[in-house]
Amino acid sequence: MTTETIRQKCVGDVMSNAVVTVRSDTPVGKVLEAMESNHISAMPVIDDDRCVGIVTATDLVKLIRETNAALRSGYPYYEDCLWAVDFAHRKLDQQPVREIMNVFVDKVSPQTPVCEAAKQLASSARHHLVVERDGKVVGFLSSWDVAGAIC
Numbered sequence: 244m245t246t247e248t249i250r251q252k253c254v255g256d257v258m259s260n261a262v263v264t265v266r267s268d269t270p271v272g273k274v275l276e277a278m279e280s281n282h283i284s285a286m287p288v289i290d291d292d293r294c295v296g297i298v299t300a301t302d303l304v305k306l307i308r309e310t311n312a313a314l315r316s317g318y319p320y321y322e323d324c325l326w327a328v329d330f331a332h333r334k335l336d337q338q339p340v341r342e343i344m345n346v347f348v349d350k351v352s353p354q355t356p357v358c359e360a361a362k363q364l365a366s367s368a369r370h371h372l373v374v375e376r377d378g379k380v381v382g383f384l385s386s387w388d389v390a391g392a393i394c
Contacts, residue, residue, distance in 0.1 A: 254360050255353030257392040258374050258382035264289045265340055267296065271306060272335035274298055285371045287380050288344050294373050294380050296344035306343050350375050353382065361389045 263281045265274055267290050278284065278300065288296035350373045351360050360372055364386055374382035 252357040252392055253353060254351050254355045254357060254372075254374055254384055255382065257357060257388045258353065258384045259388065260382055262287060262380055262383045264380065265298065266290055267341035267344070268339045270336055271303065271338045271340055271343065274340050275303060275335070278303075285383075285385070287348070287373050287383065288340060289380060292379060294348055294350070294375065296341065296346045297348050297371060297373065298340050298344040299371065302343045302345065306338075348373050351384065352376060357389060357392050360384055364389065 263277060263283060264287045265277060267288050269288075274286065278286065285297060285299040287294045288298055349363060349367050349369055349371075351363065353374055353376055364370065364372060370386045372384040373380055374384055
C-alpha cells in the first residue's frame with residue numbers, strides 16, 4: 244500500500260461498524276462481561292442517543308487497584324474475610340460505569356482522513372476515537388484499526 248493510498252483512506256473505511264455500547268447506569272460488572280464476551284477493550288457510553296463518555300480496560304484496572312487498596316487499608320488480613328469478597332462484589336454489581344468512565348471523548352467523523360485520526364490518537368495519548376455522524380455514534384476507531392489501514 245502506498246503512502247498516497249493511506250492518505251486517501253477515511254475513518255469510515257477502516258472503523259468498526261458494529262459498536263458495542265453501554266448506558267451510564269450500567270453496573271461495572273456488566274461492562275466487564277460485555278467486554279469479555281465481545282473481545283473488546285473499550286466501549287462508548289451512550290445516554291439519550293448521545294455519547295457521554297468512554298470506558299476502557301484501563302478504567303476497569305484502575306477501579307480494581309483502588310478497590311484492592313481500600314481493602315488492604317481497611318483490614319490488614321482481608322484475605323481471610325468474607326466482607327472483602329462482599330465489598331468487591333458490591334463494587335462490580337452496584338457501581339455504575341458513569342463513576343469510572345472518561346467524560347473526555349475524542350470524536351471524529353467517518354469522512355475524517357485516517358492520517359488525521361492517527362495524529363489525533365497520538366496527540367491525545369488515547370487508543371480509541373468515537374465516530375459520529377450528526378451527533379450519533381456510527382463507529383469506533385481504535386489504534387489497531389489505524390495500524391491495519393497502514394499495513
